[in-house]
Amino acid sequence: xxxxxxxxxxxxxxxxxLTGEISYDEAAxxxxxxxxxxxxxxxxxxxxxxxxxIRRRRMTQAAFDIQSSKTKIIDIGTKYGYASPTSFNRAxxxxxxxxxxxxxxxxTLLQSYPPISFKIAVTGGESMRYRIEKKEAFRVVxxxxxxxxxxxxxxxxxxxxxxxxxxxxxxxxICKLANPSKNNIFGITAYTNPxxxxxxxxxxxxxxxxxxxxxxxxxxxxxxIFECNGYFKESVxxxxxxxxxxxxxxxxxxxxxxxxxxxxxxDDQQSKSGYAEVWIAVKKEKEEEWE
Numbered sequence: 001x002x003x004x005x006x007x008x009x010x011x012x013x014x015x016x017x018l019t020g021e022i023s024y025d026e027a028a029x030x031x032x033x034x035x036x037x038x039x040x041x042x043x044x045x046x047x048x049x050x051x052x053x054i055r056r057r058r059m060t061q062a063a064f065d066i067q068s069s070k071t072k073i074i075d076i077g078t079k080y081g082y083a084s085p086t087s088f089n090r091a092x093x094x095x096x097x098x099x100x101x102x103x104x105x106x107x108t109l110l111q112s113y114p115p116i117s118f119k120i121a122v123t124g125g126e127s128m129r130y131r132i133e134k135k136e137a138f139r140v141v142x143x144x145x146x147x148x149x150x151x152x153x154x155x156x157x158x159x160x161x162x163x164x165x166x167x168x169x170x171x172x173x174i175c176k177l178a179n180p181s182k183n184n185i186f187g188i189t190a191y192t193n194p195x196x197x198x199x200x201x202x203x204x205x206x207x208x209x210x211x212x213x214x215x216x217x218x219x220x221x222x223x224x225i226f227e228c229n230g231y232f233k234e235s236v237x238x239x240x241x242x243x244x245x246x247x248x249x250x251x252x253x254x255x256x257x258x259x260x261x262x263x264x265x266x267d268d269q270q271s272k273s274g275y276a277e278v279w280i281a282v283k284k285e286k287e288e289e290w291e
Contacts, residue, residue: 073104
């Protein structure tokens with residue numbers, strides 16, 4: 001439950017600063033996680049990126065101001081953090097589909113986005129197949145692409161990267177590197193700092209790094225491993241959302257903020273559906289010593 005309480009406090013901070021400066025770093029601090037992971041988790045549980053949410057909330061309030069007062073449009077734009085009429089007009093139209101000036105007319109149809117609130121709800125009792133495993137550190141080698149702190153952009157980047165890899169010989173070359181006892185290809189989201197966020201398509205191997213590839217060390221950790229079947233993209237996204245909203249609040253664990261790992265079978269490299277696993281590193285509130 002603590003994670004939901006923390007993120008609710010972060011939402012309160014955002015709501016209280018819609019007419020001022022909103023610091024992603026401060027919101028993340030309130031939520032007790034890094035800025036990157038706050039944005040990542042927010043997008044999974046709300047189905048909208050943090051930047052989109054803030055824009056929608058500001059434009060909702062701006063529309064109320066436009067229709068309930070005679071304040072100049074330019075002053076309302078400034079109130080909600082837009083330095084120029086052009087940027088305010090663009091943001092307003094992206095939410096409401098009309099200009100701020102047109103919104104002043106009586107009877108105009110506008111969009112209203114209320115504040116997000118997080119709470120536990122009964123969802124029908126659908127099961128989640130999982131197991132907890134402690135794993136020693138291991139090394140993967142493969143290809144990677146750069147990600148951003150903007151989760152909306154990352155949701156476009158990763159599928160494009162997979163399509164590029166599936167259409168090239170690189171993926172088969174990566175698969176050939178796999179240790180004999182392993183038969184998996186990994187999709188790994190790894191964050192070090194805002195300038196070093198990558199998505200890897202890689203395999204566990206002891207072979208030296210081939211030219212044009214990269215290595216990544218995965219630290220020893222406790223992992224909750226979820227099993228899923230279906231279309232890979234939808235299954236993986238569903239797992240992350242249910243992990244935050246349904247599993248973590250009652251598990252006695254917290255999110256460890258280590259690389260998130262998707263595990264796919266090597267056998268059928270071209271398949272976009274089937275059996276897969278999602279590994280998410282977790283820790284107890286008072287983490288036990290590694291045995």
